Amino acid sequence: MRKIPPLRALQVFEAAARQEHFSRAAAELCITQSAVSHQVRVLEEHFSEQLFIRKGRQLRLTSKGKLLYQELSHIFDSLSRLNQQISGGYSQNLRLAVYSSFAVKWLIPRLSDFRRQYPEIKIRLNMITDDPELSDSVADMFISGQSGYPGFWHQLLHQERLIPVCSPDLFERSESIEITSLFKQPLLTVDEGPLGLDWQRWGLKNKVSFPDSQQEHIFSHVLLAIEAAIAGQGVALASDFMVMKDIADGRLISPKLPDIYTGFEFNFSCKKSRLKEPAIAAFINWLSQQSQN
Numbered sequence: 001m002r003k004i005p006p007l008r009a010l011q012v013f014e015a016a017a018r019q020e021h022f023s024r025a026a027a028e029l030c031i032t033q034s035a036v037s038h039q040v041r042v043l044e045e046h047f048s049e050q051l052f053i054r055k056g057r058q059l060r061l062t063s064k065g066k067l068l069y070q071e072l073s074h075i076f077d078s079l080s081r082l083n084q085q086i087s088g089g090y091s092q093n094l095r096l097a098v099y100s101s102f103a104v105k106w107l108i109p110r111l112s113d114f115r116r117q118y119p120e121i122k123i124r125l126n127m128i129t130d131d132p133e134l135s136d137s138v139a140d141m142f143i144s145g146q147s148g149y150p151g152f153w154h155q156l157l158h159q160e161r162l163i164p165v166c167s168p169d170l171f172e173r174s175e176s177i178e179i180t181s182l183f184k185q186p187l188l189t190v191d192e193g194p195l196g197l198d199w200q201r202w203g204l205k206n207k208v209s210f211p212d213s214q215q216e217h218i219f220s221h222v223l224l225a226i227e228a229a230i231a232g233q234g235v236a237l238a239s240d241f242m243v244m245k246d247i248a249d250g251r252l253i254s255p256k257l258p259d260i261y262t263g264f265e266f267n268f269s270c271k272k273s274r275l276k277e278p279a280i281a282a283f284i285n286w287l288s289q290q291s292q293n
Contacts, residue, residue, distance in 0.1 A: 012039035017069040097139035105242035186234030
């Protein structure tokens with residue numbers, strides 16, 4: 001006879017651990033916050049182990065709590081897939097977690113083609129700014145910088161290459177934009193946090209030292225720098241895939257300046273166990289075709 005923990009308490013614990021909040025777990029499960037606390041206590045008494053560390057409103061998993069949550073995530077994911085198979089097939093609704101820059105400048109303009117080919121499949125985009133946990137509880141599919149994640153299948157979509165861009169008007173007013181004349185132009189610089197300023201990285205790579213008098217406008221996101229470049233406010237660095245359409249439509253041009261590969265890679269990821277799901281397989285096939293264009 002199997003000896004298993006209280007099943008309802010496991011369900012409530014998984015929601016609380018995933019949400020990192022008792023009240024949000026209560027809302028998800030349509031129960032009260034006190035009921036969540038009660039079920040967690042039931043589980044802690046069953047194991048004779050503390051599963052959460054509570055400090056005011058903060059909620060953190062203990063080492064045993066982390067172990068239980070990791071195992072439960074896999075078990076509940078498997079149960080969800082089993083439920084789909086038995087109750088009538090796989091879901092046609094997919095969640096894709098993706099960087100906002102990749103979504104806005106590359107994916108979204110192409111999605112109409114996917115919808116035309118697969119009108120029965122619904123894609124929900126969830127924007128991310130940092131690499132998320134790869135888990136079915138977050139999304140069904142991911143486009144991020146992660147690879148080599150255990151249990152996941154990864155496909156390289158693009159190696160990031162930064163190219164200088166500016167508006168045609170700015171280029172014409174400047175007569176030419178080369179390394180020697182770049183100092184005369186405002187640089188539309190993106191602060192990439194721990195990686196530093198993108199134009200500084202470009203300068204180090206190409207052995208170019210900017211003078212102290214260099215005019216510079218700082219942005220927190222590359223999409224803002226691109227829009228500023230389109231408006232003629234200076235020269236920006238942007239991933240080549242993000243500005244292909246703007247260049248083709250004449251909103252931007254790329255001066256004859258060196259580019260740089262950053263070492264960052266955009267990867268598509270999903271669980272290996274879900275590769276044969278029809279909706280996911282269709283999206284992978286379509287994405288592979290698009291990444292070659």
